[in-house]
Amino acid sequence: MPALPFEITPIEVKRSLDAGEKMSLIDVREPFEFEQARIEGARLVPMRTIAESLPSLEEESERATLIVLCHHGMRSLNVVDWLRRQGVEACMSMQGGIDRWSLEIDPAVPRY
Numbered sequence: 001m002p003a004l005p006f007e008i009t010p011i012e013v014k015r016s017l018d019a020g021e022k023m024s025l026i027d028v029r030e031p032f033e034f035e036q037a038r039i040e041g042a043r044l045v046p047m048r049t050i051a052e053s054l055p056s057l058e059e060e061s062e063r064a065t066l067i068v069l070c071h072h073g074m075r076s077l078n079v080v081d082w083l084r085r086q087g088v089e090a091c092m093s094m095q096g097g098i099d100r101w102s103l104e105i106d107p108a109v110p111r112y
Contacts, residue, residue, distance in 0.1 A: 008092040010101045022064035037110040047075050066091035073097040
């Protein structure tokens, strides 16, 4: 199986979710950010807790592709890079983060 790209666009994520593909949205922002704006179904795993959450993320990645997101896409890219170095291949960063999701997919998600 070829390696997944490091990044995926919000439109590709939405299309895949709508098609019933197994994806887990992992939001690596801080709790206060998650309170301000979130994508339905996303699970909060703040970036600072990724290392301690590795076992559960590894297990989850065996069932579904992890789509890692943050505010604009930088933290999530760093997390995906780290996860891949730990051997978690089934993960991608959502380009542009929740801000781009709000602009392109769901304007009901507040921008901040």
